[in-house]
Amino acid sequence: MKALRFERSPARFAAAMVAGRLAGGGGATVGPLRLRDIDDVELPGPDWVHIKPRLAGICGSDLATVDGKASRYFEPIVSFPFVPGHEVVADLIEPAGSSGTAPGSTGKPDGSHRVVLEPVLGCVARGIDPVCPACARGDLGNCERIAFGSIPPGLQSGYCCATGGGWSTAMVAHRSQLHPVDPAMSDEAAVMVEPTACAVHAALSSEITDSDTVVVLGAGTLGLLATAAIRRFTPPKTLVVVAKHDHQRRLARQLGADTVVAPGEIRRAVRRATGSLAIGDGDVVRLCGGADVVLDCVGSSASVADSLDVIRPRGRVTLVGMAGHTSLDLTPLWQRELRLQGAYAYGTETLADGTRRRTFDLAFELVAAAQLDELVSATYPLRRYAEAIAHAADAGRRGAVKVAFDLRQEKERNR
Amino acid sequence: MSGRHGAERNRLPVNGRALATTAKAVAPAMMARAKQSVRAALPDGLAPPTMPGGIEPPPSRRSVGIDYDTDWARTYPARLARVVLLEGMVRPGVTALARPTVRGLDRLDDLDGPAIFAANHHSHLDTPLLGTTIPDPWRHRLVIGAAADYFFGNRLTAPLSALVVGAIPIERQKVSRRSADEAAALIDDGWSFLIFPEGGRSPDGWGQPFRGGAAYLSLRCEVPVVPIHIEGTGRILRKGRSLPKPSPTTITFGTPLHPRTDEDSRRFASRLEREVAALADESRTDWYEARRRAHAGATPPLQGPEVGAWRRTWDLGDRSPRRKRRARWPEL
């Protein structure tokens, strides 16, 4: 099978770090990521199945990995070599003699049907019984056994050497990871489900109420999806989105932002939206009040600092983007008694009315309702991976949102 | 003990004052002797003639005092020199000594052509001070009426007065036809005048009655009089003092006054005095208060109360500039 594989190679890793600094996505050509013809992944256990990716998205964390920017924090919870790609819609090929098709789905003539992968590798996928308390609650993203059990370390499919990943023509998945796709749903919509689930989780874990002013910093894929998720599941009083590029502004407004502003305008926008006072004679040097909740969907030092600048005392900042190493002044955190929290992955959510739903179910609902398939801007075949990654790294400026690999036409897949 | 020792140590070994007195007495005699020896040394014909006895000597033509001819001081080179002197020497000196605050210049905006500037007079400093603060275009065509006996008294002070401040000699005590004609001719020629109508510096810090000279010239030449009030020069160099002491001053220009149809020079002069008194009031309090008192006839007079000398001095104490509270802005 053909796969983009990330190998442990210190020299190439160093080269990727340099190239990645020079141009986003530059690590793709010189780094540890290489297009290989490799053996098919074997099934690690009884409940595992082969799936053939159809579309696989390129995510911000993937880009950081490719460019050597990812934190070394990940080292013990991934296993090399791995095939990246965790935003996957795939064909599930039922093994001969297997009885089950997932309920509610219609199989294709060849016996396959489409599934979306929920990539988190929790206790169930790892064959651990009894499951850890987090998995017992349904909070898969918080699983406490991610380096243990029947498969090697790896926080998600796409970071584990035993599962393969979406950036290839074939991979394996545990049955518990698969969500059937309604035939009416396009592949483009389906590939948006995983990132949408992240956004839904971020939105719902930020405890937004309908009297809140909420700021979404950044209008890349995550920012836009978070905007849509907040608007649908936990609508606030005012939703301010910070967007850099014109198409982002348009989409943000379309997905439910009340106010869309440029990055430099955030302080003034929050000040006005909240009607708070500000220090500075007509300039907003420092806000005295601020937003109730900020979702930082960028994850840079600057964006976290911005978040701390525009939050009200006792407000909540949620880091949705992967922040990595940042340097920031925590004085406001202390003086304003802020809560700074992360939002990673998904599991089970509690809605305002108290019902508990799987994040992925909510994500499916949102993708369909908000027509999020529109956010897939470009697809590339595997062999043009360098272009694809460069495009994804520069998506905002080039007018794109989500860039994905299209594996449907790959020869190896259809053999 | 120590004080006396100190005083003795500072005393010069020679008595300066005695020396000066002796020199003054001896000088004419020495001059006469010098003349005599020159005469003796020169051949006849070149030596100045001696005066035969029994002949009434003709009156010597006076070339100083009221008769001093100042025309040369209004020629272009002299004016140029005056500008250089004023800007290069007088202005820095005045600025250092007097730190003038000038107010009311906007009242001269509608003034065209020559004018008579009339100010109160406390100090020798008044002349250079006004010489540098009266605005263009009047400053460069300005003559100053200076007491003939004082400023044009001898051959040294006369040309200096004429050159540095552009003075012309006038008599203090009366309006002489000669000096009045000359002044009128100058005004008609486009020159402006600076006159101190009090006729001399204040002896005690209070004003003196305004004489009619400025008013007379205004009536005669049909030019307006600009009242000016000078505050503070008395603290720097008052009459009777020789060493100046730096202190801030305020100069307030008033609205140009035209004589009314029913006014003679005496009445006009007293109105002028009232106007200067109102300006004094204005510089001490504020414009609106001063106007109200002026309209009510309650402006404090320049001349001070008719009481004993010590009480006049006592009352003067209140006239030092009031420390105004700086208003904070904005008032929230």
Add this chain to the structure above:
Amino acid sequence: MPRPGFVLDVDRSTPPILFHHGEGFRLERLPADRSRVIYPAEPLPALRHPDEAIRQALCNPVGDSPPLPELLRAGMKLTIAFDDISLPLPPMQRPDIRQRVIEAVLDMAAEAGVDDVELIAALALHRRMTPSELRHALGDRVYDAFAPHGLLTNHDAEDPDNLVELGTTDAGEVVEMNRRAAESDLLVYVNINLVSMDGGWKSTATGLSSYRSLRHHHNVRTMEHSTSFMDRHRSELHHSNWRMGEVIRSSGPRIFQIETTMNNNVFGTEGPMAVLQKREWEWTARDRVSFTAMRKGLEQLSAANRRRIFQNWKAPHAMTSVQAGEVEAVHEVTLEHTYAQHLVPVEGQTDILTMGLPYICPYNVNSIMNPILVMCLGLGYFFNLYRGKPLVRKGGVLIMSHPTPWEFHPVHHPSYIDFFEQVLAETTDRHEIEQRFEKSFAEDEWYRHLYRTSYAYHGVHPFYMWYWGSHALAHLGRIIVVGGDVRAVRRLGFQPASTLTDALEMASDVVGRDATVTHVHNPPILMADVT
């Protein structure tokens, strides 16, 4: 004898025409045989003895009013209100007309022995005047006599304790007024009537009122029905103010109105700027050299320095008339004088109207002309300087020349920044703007704080700027800005063009290839009398 304004038909031998362009200039050739240029009248002669004229006016009032000295008595409460920094434009050389008039009024008050006098800058929702601006407007004597005692104040439209409701007009408009002014025995209002919009009941009903009152006439509907707001008798803005005037007349203070008009001498007859008020074919070699040197010199400077130079210009324009007495009678006389200087008869409308916008408008004195003010100057003031019919036909094109920098004065225009960044980014539709956003800006606590304690225009002021252009926005088919910051121009909802030729080309999409062009050669100010 000054020459009146006139209309020049452009032919092939017409020299390039001067366009003001912010803190700079453009020379543009207009298309021959289909263009015309409207020139303002030369400056009318100034009053020779202004102080005497003022005294005469105060002692010989027009309309039903006794002379001022008869209205003054000891023990009374006297308030003098005066126009703020927005008048005149550019600021005039000292002494300011306000100083002359107020000194004359105060001298009479002093004569009558009036103790209780207060002076109020009638700035409505404009920014407060700084001490030095007040000093310039009123002179040192008045400033020093009143300011230190807190008797010289800026009107505060957000101080509930110092506002009083006088009543409601027939049309249901609330009339609210500065309490001190309303409770005085006599209110003297000192106007500088630069254009025909200024003065009349607008002085007191607008200048001393609050947002509660202003919203009745500072809105889209009123401004769309003011054709134009420079024409008092066809201006809904003025009708509303006159209705409020009725309320003030019946339940407000006694008013003694003083109005003054000015001539067109804004750039002087000598000096570096003089060339700007000459007609191009009369430029001498010296004019041409000084103009070129000025233009090249300005190009070398930074924007901030250019602005500093222009903002420091104090114009030599002077008073041409002064009249005092009863508000409406006074204002009618004033209008005659304003029209005498400004009106230029023009025959017929045009397809394309061009204008070169200068560096100053009423709201950026000592400040920055931001894009919203550019819009207001062009579509508000210049467009409305007509009587009869608009200069440009309905559906025609307006071409304005101004650099339109994306730049704001944060102290003076804080709410403008937010209006530009947050409101205009969403919509430029005046009705939507009014309905969705006005209230939140008007009631924002921070803007209110800055308006009251700093030098900021009121939070709602940028909306008024936008409404000021309502009539033009409703009338025009397309608006093009030449030489402006492209992003800023687009944000305003207009079209950017880099040259006048391009702009005319773009205009031809709307009005065809042989469209007629009319250029208003303003400033100095002119008002087209279109028949």
